[in-house]
Amino acid sequence: xxxxxxxxxxxxxxxxxxxxxxxxxxxxxxxxxxxxxxxxxxxxxxxxxxxxxxxxxxxxxxxxxxxxxxxxxxxxxxxxxxxxxxxxxxxxxxxxxxxxxxxxxxxxxxxxxxxxxxxxxxxxxxxxxxxxxxxxxxxxxxxxxxxxxxxxxxxxxxxxxxxxxxxxxxxxxxxxxxxxxxxxxxxxxxxxxxxxxxxxxxxxxxxxxxxxxxxxxxxxxxxxxxxxxxxxxx
Numbered sequence: 144x145x146x147x148x149x150x151x152x153x154x155x156x157x158x159x160x161x162x163x164x165x166x167x168x169x170x171x172x173x174x175x176x177x178x179x180x181x182x183x184x185x186x187x188x189x190x191x192x193x194x195x196x197x198x199x200x201x202x203x204x205x206x207x208x209x210x211x212x213x214x215x216x217x218x219x220x221x222x223x224x225x226x227x228x229x230x231x232x233x234x235x236x237x238x239x240x241x242x243x244x245x246x247x248x249x250x251x252x253x254x255x256x257x258x259x260x261x262x263x264x265x266x267x268x269x270x271x272x273x274x275x276x277x278x279x280x281x282x283x284x285x286x287x288x289x290x291x292x293x294x295x296x297x298x299x300x301x302x303x304x305x306x307x308x309x310x311x312x313x314x315x316x317x318x319x320x321x322x323x324x325x326x327x328x329x330x331x332x333x334x335x336x337x338x339x340x341x342x343x344x345x346x347x348x349x350x351x352x353x354x355x356x357x358x359x360x361x362x363x364x365x366x367x368x369x370x371x372x373x374x375x376x377x
Contacts, residue, residue: 144366145181147210147326148359149198151189151313155214158356160184162363180367183207187313191236191287194316202324209327212317213359215351216309216332217291219302223281223309223334226350228358230280231330234314235268237286237301248300263322269315272322276329280358283308285332287315293341310338331358 150156163182167175174183183205187197216229223229240250252259252267259267268284276282286307292298301307314330321328333355336346 144179144209145183145205145207146363146366147183147185147201147205147207149185149187149194149210149212149317150214151187151194152214153186155352156184156186156356156359158353159213159359159363162356162360167367177367180363182363190289190312191316194313195320198317198320198324202320202326207326209329210317210321211359211362212314212328212330213355214311214313214332215335215348215355216285216311216314217336217338218309218334219298219307219338221337223283225334225336225347226354228280228331228333228354229283229309230276231271231285231309231311231314231332232274232276232282233268233270233284234287234311234318234330235285235305235307236288236315237305237307237310238288238290248304250304263319269318269322271318271328271330273327273329277331277362280331283332285309285311285314287311287313292338295340298338298340309334331355333358 163175167177170176174181185197185201187194240248240254243249251257263269284307286301286305288310291310292301309332311332317330333351335348335351
């Protein structure tokens with residue numbers, strides 16, 4: 144089985160990368176092998192543009208049985224809580240559009256510039272066709288933005304417009320390319336902060352990364368026959 148792990152930054156995957164280096168055999172610069180399971184790691188860079196380019200450049204030359212997008216996210220509500228890991232089952236591009244004279248945001252779909260039901264979109268949203276996904280993770284909807292929200296007015300507006308649970312900077316790009324290329328995929332995110340007037344002191348990135356990597360390691364262990372966490376004696 145060929146699995147691709149996709150993240151915006153390397154530090155979000157540091158514990159997972161250490162796990163691969165200890166439990167798998169490196170078979171390429173970014174590829175690791177354990178029996179019939181091959182895991183490749185792709186660090187795309189932050190944001191929609193870099194993620195789209197990295198995936199579109201890779202997929203024509205390498206095919207995967209599963210792609211997993213992993214990273215941190217902001218939550219619009221107090222549930223999920225900081226450090227909780229969730230599966231994003233639906234996403235949309237939250238700031239692709241125009242700002243009207245009165246300051247209101249209008250999406251390309253509401254403006255009629257894009258057909259909201261042109262594949263792979265459904266009513267302007269991108270959905271993971273695997274409805275079951277990971278049974279042990281709560282399912283959430285998300286918006287993907289170029290600029291994360293940090294003012295009360297804009298946060299209120301996007302809450303009312305999308306009723307989304309989380310905000311990221313890459314998920315919709317990942318969904319879009321995987322759907323277009325017909326690559327089975329999962330998107331998992333760990334909550335590092337709440338989407339509120341910007342307050343970095345209230346964030347918990349370290350907890351989010353720790354929990355994200357624990358889940359990611361567990362997923363790969365499931366595919367590779369339950370590799371033990373303890374390092375095997377040499």
